[in-house]
Amino acid sequence: MVFLFFSLSIIMLALLVFDLLLGSVNIPMLEVIRILSGSGSSEVWNTIVMEFRVPKTIAAVLAGSALSVSGLQMQTVFRNPLAGPYVLGISSGASLGVAIMVLGISALGVGNITGLFTSFSIAGAAWIGSFLVLLIILTVSVRVKDIMTILILGMMFGSAASALVSVLQYFSNESMLRAFVIWTMGSLSSVAGMQLWVFAAATALGLLLSIFSIRVLNVMLLGESYSRSVGLNITMARAIIFVSTSLLAGSVTAFCGPIGFIGIAVPHVARMIFRTSNHMVLLPGVIIIGSLVMLLCDIVSQLPGLDITLPLNSVAALLGIPIVIYVVFKNQKFAGV
Amino acid sequence: MQGSNTTISIKDVELGYTPNNPIYPKFTVSGDAQELIALVGRNGVGKSTLLRALAGLHSTLSGQIQIMSIPYSELTRHQRARFISFVPAEPVRVPNLQIKNFVAVGRFPYSGWTGGLSQNDWEMVDASLRMVGIEHLANRDITAISDGERQRAMIAFALAQDTKIILMDEPTAFLDLPNKFEMVRLLSQLARKQCKTIIYSTHDLQGAMGEADMVWMMLPTGFISGAPEDLAINQHFQHLLINTDVMFDSQTGLFKNYRIPNKDIALEGQGDSLIWTRRLLERLGYNIVRKEAVNLMVSISMENNTCIWEIATKGNLISRVDNLTDLGRRLKQIENLKKVDE
Numbered sequence: 001m002v003f004l005f006f007s008l009s010i011i012m013l014a015l016l017v018f019d020l021l022l023g024s025v026n027i028p029m030l031e032v033i034r035i036l037s038g039s040g041s042s043e044v045w046n047t048i049v050m051e052f053r054v055p056k057t058i059a060a061v062l063a064g065s066a067l068s069v070s071g072l073q074m075q076t077v078f079r080n081p082l083a084g085p086y087v088l089g090i091s092s093g094a095s096l097g098v099a100i101m102v103l104g105i106s107a108l109g110v111g112n113i114t115g116l117f118t119s120f121s122i123a124g125a126a127w128i129g130s131f132l133v134l135l136i137i138l139t140v141s142v143r144v145k146d147i148m149t150i151l152i153l154g155m156m157f158g159s160a161a162s163a164l165v166s167v168l169q170y171f172s173n174e175s176m177l178r179a180f181v182i183w184t185m186g187s188l189s190s191v192a193g194m195q196l197w198v199f200a201a202a203t204a205l206g207l208l209l210s211i212f213s214i215r216v217l218n219v220m221l222l223g224e225s226y227s228r229s230v231g232l233n234i235t236m237a238r239a240i241i242f243v244s245t246s247l248l249a250g251s252v253t254a255f256c257g258p259i260g261f262i263g264i265a266v267p268h269v270a271r272m273i274f275r276t277s278n279h280m281v282l283l284p285g286v287i288i289i290g291s292l293v294m295l296l297c298d299i300v301s302q303l304p305g306l307d308i309t310l311p312l313n314s315v316a317a318l319l320g321i322p323i324v325i326y327v328v329f330k331n332q333k334f335a336g337v
Numbered sequence: 338m339q340g341s342n343t344t345i346s347i348k349d350v351e352l353g354y355t356p357n358n359p360i361y362p363k364f365t366v367s368g369d370a371q372e373l374i375a376l377v378g379r380n381g382v383g384k385s386t387l388l389r390a391l392a393g394l395h396s397t398l399s400g401q402i403q404i405m406s407i408p409y410s411e412l413t414r415h416q417r418a419r420f421i422s423f424v425p426a427e428p429v430r431v432p433n434l435q436i437k438n439f440v441a442v443g444r445f446p447y448s449g450w451t452g453g454l455s456q457n458d459w460e461m462v463d464a465s466l467r468m469v470g471i472e473h474l475a476n477r478d479i480t481a482i483s484d485g486e487r488q489r490a491m492i493a494f495a496l497a498q499d500t501k502i503i504l505m506d507e508p509t510a511f512l513d514l515p516n517k518f519e520m521v522r523l524l525s526q527l528a529r530k531q532c533k534t535i536i537y538s539t540h541d542l543q544g545a546m547g548e549a550d551m552v553w554m555m556l557p558t559g560f561i562s563g564a565p566e567d568l569a570i571n572q573h574f575q576h577l578l579i580n581t582d583v584m585f586d587s588q589t590g591l592f593k594n595y596r597i598p599n600k601d602i603a604l605e606g607q608g609d610s611l612i613w614t615r616r617l618l619e620r621l622g623y624n625i626v627r628k629e630a631v632n633l634m635v636s637i638s639m640e641n642n643t644c645i646w647e648i649a650t651k652g653n654l655i656s657r658v659d660n661l662t663d664l665g666r667r668l669k670q671i672e673n674l675k676k677v678d679e
Contacts, residue, residue: 215453219442221434225425228394230445230498231418277434 001281004273008288015295019057022302023048051192056298059191062203063256064266064294066248068286069210071263072270073241076217076279078151082324085249085263087151088137088242089158090130094253095184096161097129098122102180103172122183123195123254130250133157134242141238147224150238185311186257188298199255206247210283213241217279259313261320262297266290268323293319342369343406344501344534345391350400352386359398360386364560366553368536370501373521373528375545375565376538377577378555384538385426387555388504391536392423405501418446422495426506428487430480436490437475440465443497465496468531469523485516489523496527503527505537509544517541521548542574546590598624600672606637610644617661621668633671635664 020032027035027045036054040046070085078087086092101121136157141150169177191199210217216237219227227234252259270285271277294316301315346367353359361383368374376384390397393409402409404420412420422443429439443465444458454462466472469489474482479490488508495503508524509517521544528535528550536553539545545552546565554561554568556576561568568574574585574592584595602623604614614637618625628634632651637644646664648656648671656667 215445215448218438219445221431222429222439222442223425223427225392225394225423225427226429226442226494229392229418229421229423230442231414232445233414271433275433276438277431278438 001274005284005288008273008285008292012288012292012295015292015299016057016061019060019295019299020049020053022299023053052189055192055196056188057295058196059188059199059256060294060298061291062199063188063252063259064262064290064292065287066203066206066252066290067259067263067294068266068270068290069207069283070245070248071265072267072279072282072286073210073213073217073245074263075267076221077238077241078147079221079223080151081268082264083151084260085245085252086158086258086260088154088245089133089156089161090246090249091253091258091260092158092161092165093129093131093133094126094250095129095165095258097125097127097132098183099165099168099180100129101125102183103168103176123198126254127250129161130246130253133161134246134250137242138239141242142235145224145234183257184313186259186313186316188256188294188312191255195255199251202247202251206244206251207287209240209244209247213237213244214279214283217241217283218277221277221279257313259316261317261324262290262293265320265323266293268326269293342371343367344370344404345536346401346403347391348401348403350390350402351398352383352390353398354386354395356398361555362559363400366560366562368502368534368551370532370534371529372534372550373525373548374534374536374551374553375549376536376553376555377540377542377545379557379577380540382555382557384555385506388423388506388536388538391502392421392504393417394423415446418498418500420500421502421504422498422500424491424495424503424505424508426508426510428484428511429491432478432480434479435475436471436477436479436482436493437462437466439479439490440493440497443494443499446498461499462493462497465493466490468496468527469493484511485513485520488512488516488520492523492527496531501533503533503535505535507539508537509539509541517544518547521545525549542577542592543590596620596622598622600624601626601631601633603628603631603634604636605634610637614646614661614664617665618668621665623668635668 021027021029025045025048027049031040031042031045032049034040035046035049040049067085071083074083074085074087075081137150137154140153144150144153169180172180216232219230219232220237224234249263266286266289267282270282270289273289274281274285276282297312297315297319300319301310301312303310348365349363351359351363352361376387378384389395391402404412404417407416440462441454441458444454444461448454448458463472463475466475469492471486471489471493474486474490479487482490488511492505492508495505509520512520521541524535524537525548527533546569549565551562552565552568554573554577561573561576569585569587569590572587578584582595583592585592596619598619599622602618602625604611604618604625605628606614614635615625618635634649636647636649638647639645643659646658646661647654648664648667655671658664658667
């Protein structure tokens, strides 16, 4: 177990360094190390590393951890191997927020959105969208005890939000549509400066709540009868986990776009590697593996040696889909997580 | 009725899910420490509903339940988890879940949301696994063991929860015959030695007759409780069997299909072979009568230390066999010939 954690951490660090070295401008490794230690000689290289590559790498680690942890929580709470960070409709809510902001407001001809203001307000709109979905889900989960009903309602809200997004897309102009579509493709590079701090703080808070919930998750894994029998306050436990998930997945969606598959796939990889269902192990496990996979996605999407960059979401899906298919074929009976 | 040993008392309780629509009439009953209580009744009568109400999974329509002399409504969620544990009927099938980690969840009421398990908690987990005899499986995956072992692990969970009262929904449903017997015996020992009240629902009346201290019988018409022997003497088991072809033989304590014998036969012999020959003949629908009253007769004799069955009609030997399988087959053939004759 310790060996597994150790080797995974080493791989993650290696990818982290590799990710820092990679980019359209070729900067030698020694120079990158010098810049990181604060003694870089070239002003341009310094800017590239400190203002683009480091934030992007940090964003990759944050997004990877956040998506994987929220995916793990949702799979456990819903006891469904195909649940993920977005089953509650969080990303759809965020998309609706962004769509209203980018497409709706522009359609009304209010304001000209440019520069830093754009990405910050996009993040804000996404956050508000996912927060509203969370409020609805929380209200429902206090009234409705059956977890499958909550799952179905979450999917319904998600579909309704997507439908509204389509309506907005239909009525919006071409350039705004393009801006929206690019947002849906996901990107790690739009997170910089102040946004990174906000992103990091939200992720940290979400992770803190999930660490607080480790024992509760181990109970919830056994289902409702056991949970009630050992005296777990299920409504409260669900609320805390939903808030954590919404903070984590909502922030990723807000700052990096709706990145799919990693949240579903990574918890399964962690279970396959660690061969346990104990969240005391799985939670740190998915944080490391999630960061590792996200760094890998970022590296692949930059296509080392070429000048073009692939959309992050497509890369994540192409890496994640084989894992999901493997899980589907392996757990044919879909029993438990 | 309520003594100092009473752990659970149910008074005028009405079961149901919607007000004014009870699924079971009012009843009153209580359980003591060191008692294994078998909850029996036909499918759908409300056994699981009663267990789930006692476990706090849903509420009752009216009446009072007291746990350790505390009214149920005054129990906090936390207290309840330390007084009552509930083992559901569905087997736990979470992949990659080690048995000891599963049982350790039973310690949740003692450690709370964030606290880790103490040395004492882990000792409790080990002791629980030992009590049900699966300590060697502690590190095994819960999906990779047999149904009997999994049921034991589920009992260990309840033992680790360290409650006075353990409720179990059909713990023997998925088990083979020896496991069914061992399971009930284990429950009875745990009730006595660990001083617990164990209430389990079951359709295995024979197991309940053999090991349970009390039987709670849920009949559609009302609730009957008592030692299984009391219920047998007072002919209460027959109530469970109303409108069925099953009868309770109060001589042997066995349940069997009710048959009206439609043909006569005479039987001669002794010892075990006589007893089992009689069972065979009864199963085939024969009424055993005096040999003067009937033409057909089976007689058992010993030749060179082997048992021989002879079938005779009107005193004439028509068949000799050395086992009951063949005896049964011959009798059927004879019967068929007779039908052709007629």
